[in-house]
Amino acid sequence: xxxxxxxxxxxxxxxxxxxxxxxxxxxxxxxxxxxxxxxxxxxxxxxxxxxxxxxxxxxxxxxxxxxxxxxxxxxxxxxxxxxxxxxxxxxxxxxxxxxxxxxxxxxxxxxxxxxxxxxxxxxxxxxxxxxxxxxxxxxxxxxxxxxxxxxxxxxxxxxxxxxxxxxxxxx
Numbered sequence: 001x002x003x004x005x006x007x008x009x010x011x012x013x014x015x016x017x018x019x020x021x022x023x024x025x026x027x028x029x030x031x032x033x034x035x036x037x038x039x040x041x042x043x044x045x046x047x048x049x050x051x052x053x054x055x056x057x058x059x060x061x062x063x064x065x066x067x068x069x070x071x072x073x074x075x076x077x078x079x080x081x082x083x084x085x086x087x088x089x090x091x092x093x094x095x096x097x098x099x100x101x102x103x104x105x106x107x108x109x110x111x112x113x114x115x116x117x118x119x120x121x122x123x124x125x126x127x128x129x130x131x132x133x134x135x136x137x138x139x140x141x142x143x144x145x146x147x148x149x150x151x152x153x154x155x156x157x158x159x160x161x162x163x164x165x166x167x168x169x170x171x
Contacts, residue, residue: 008118012126017041019131021112022056023083024155027128029056035095038127042097045129053098054085055107056115057125062107065093065125070164077109080156084108087159087169098127104159 011018012030015037020029028045030037032055047053055065059077063069067090076084091098091105099105107125110116119126157169 005114005117005121009121012037012118012122015040017044020115020118020126020128022115022128022130023108023110023112026131027054028131029126029128031122032057032094032098032125032127035097038095038097041127041129047129052129053106054128055094055098055105055125056110056119056128057107058116058119059109061119061123061125062088062109065105065107066090067092068162070160070162072164072166073160076158083111083155085155085157087157089160089162094125095127106157108155 008018008020015031015034017037017040018029019026021027022029028041030041032038038053041047042053057065059074062073066088069088073086073088076086085106085108087100087104087106089102089104091100091103094105110119115126156171159167159169161167
């Protein structure tokens with residue numbers, strides 16, 4: 001695994017696209033702090049407005065990029081047993097392509113070991129899009145280990161308000 005991590009990290013640090021596991025699917029990922037890499041991700045995938053971009057981050061990185069993390073967010077992350085993307089209000093310190101018009105950002109804490117280790121070693125979040133159909137040319141593709149990534153559970157998406165309001169976007 002170390003060699004694969006090193007290859008993925010080297011590509012991400014150069015601003016290149018990589019394909020990595022992300023809990024229920026494989027995704028195309030870039031360093032979420034690199035605006036040029038995010039723009040490249042948007043361009044090669046045909047994602048015109050960046051609406052499907054998700055940020056993968058460790059719990060500690062969430063606190064760096066959200067002005068005020070609602071207490072309910074960490075409670076939800078702790079109790080969920082399926083992939084959960086939370087749309088947080090008050091995004092900060094992220095490139096504009098990752099921040100929605102209302103100032104929020106979609107962030108998920110991955111459970112996949114490989115992806116968690118990439119984030120830990122990079123010490124930066126990742127911007128990702130699900131691989132749909134044919135993937136574009138990328139610098140690195142993680143070895144396929146479907147047993148580890150395919151949890152059989154769909155991703156849930158919720159949106160949190162500043163006052164802790166919860167809106168279910170997708171169950």
